[in-house]
Amino acid sequence: MADLISVAKVAGVSRATAARAFSDPHLLRADTLRKVLTAAEQLGFRPNHIARQLRTQSSTTVGVLLPSLLNPVFARQLQAMEQQARLAGYGLLVATSDYKPEREAAIVEHMLNQRVAGLVLTVADADNSAILQTLHQAGMPFVLAHNVPQTAQWPAICVDNRRAMQQATEHLLGLGHRQIGMIAGPMLQSDRARLRYQGYCDAMQAAGLCARPVLEMASHTHADFALLQPHLRGGSALSAVICSNDLLAISLIGGAARAGVRVPRQLSVMGFDGIDIGEQMAPSLASVVQPAASLGAAAIDLLLDHAPRGTRVLAHQLRGGESIAARAFSSIANIGEPS
Incomplete structure (x- = not known):
């Protein structure tokens, strides 16, 4: 029968490193872990599963990695996750990455040290995340929330971000808008935003119109209206914008009001997420509604199903609101002139 020393020899690592592959796999580099696991499979080595049982059978804690709790869509999702986990006898260990991909590995390592039973993750880029490959190789159950893997077959639950944004843009086109732009936070921090931009481009190109480059803000939660103002004048002035999330849209409407730009009379604004506060503001926010509670x-x-696989896509909805209207004939340059 093969032993750990044999595995270490075939993998070309020390016995301690080989042992760590089965007790603390997150501490190893992905290529080293792969060598040890491959050698173990070749030799038919079956490790003592005490350490694994600590995290997969005896542990009653689920790790949750979110980009932020400032966005209510994640807070609502988290509340539903806590309630569902509690019904199954589990608790949550929660951390936020603040939309910083470099923090994700450290957070996941900490959660693994806490012997979580599995993880629900929202990462910056599901197709280029090293931590997901490491978790997979280590046999740690995980589910992606909101991410939509395009190349990898990671278990995920999401809405169809691309199709949802395409439909939202088509709705604005149906109101007569032709000069439509998209606003998002830092694109490298959100594969969801990149898919939404593709959906916007799909709708514009299908209508025979030019898709504009995304207007990228420094934050995912606050839009700087001054960056938009140059695009609101001239012959190709924007008459509508669609934001990659509701917080950007809400802050944009506030910035427009302070600048004397009337929404929706002079600029239609649509969001994405469908957070409740959007319906309570004036003008109420038109948005793509994600079923955050159902998703959570x-x-x-899906995680506690013990064999999560594939992508499950939930239905989205378009919510009307007072922040959008049919294309008006006024322009930003006409501010202060009689209507």
Whole structure:
């Protein structure tokens, strides 16, 4: 029968490194872990599973990695996850990456040290995340929430971000808008935003119109209206914008009001997420509604299914609101002139 020393020899590592591959895989480099696991499979080595049982059978804690709790869509999702996990006898260990990809590995390592039973993750880029490959090789159950893997077959639950944004843009086109722009936070921090931009481009190109480059803000939660103002004048002035999330849209509407730009009379604004506060403001926010609570509960169910696989796509909805209207004939340059 093969032993750990044999595995270490075939893998070309020390016995301590080989042992760490089965007790603390997150501490190893991905290529080193791969060598040890490959050698173990070749030799038919079956390790003592005490350490694994600590995290997968005896542990009653689920790790949750979110980009932020400032966005209510994540807070609502988290509340549903906590309720669903509690019904199954689990608690949550929660951390936020603040939309910084470099923080994700450290957070996941900490959660693994806490012997979580599995993880629900929202990462910056699901197709280029080293931590997901490491978790997979280590046999650690995980489910992606909101991410939509395009090349890897990671278990995920999400809405169809590309199709949703395409439909939202088509709705604005149906109102007569032709000069439509998209606003997002830092694109490298969100594969969801990149898919939404593709959906915007799909709709514009299908209508025979030019898709504009995304207007990228420094923050995912605050839009700098001054960056938009140059695009609101001239012969190709924007008459509508669609934001990659509701917080950007809400702050944009506030900035427009302070600048004397009337929404929706002079600029239609649409969001994405469908957070409740959007319906309570004036003008009420038109948005793509994500089923955040259903997504959170389903993520826990999928994780605890013990064999999560594939991508589950939930339905989205378009919510009307007072922040959008049919294309008006006035322009930003006409501010202060009689209407």
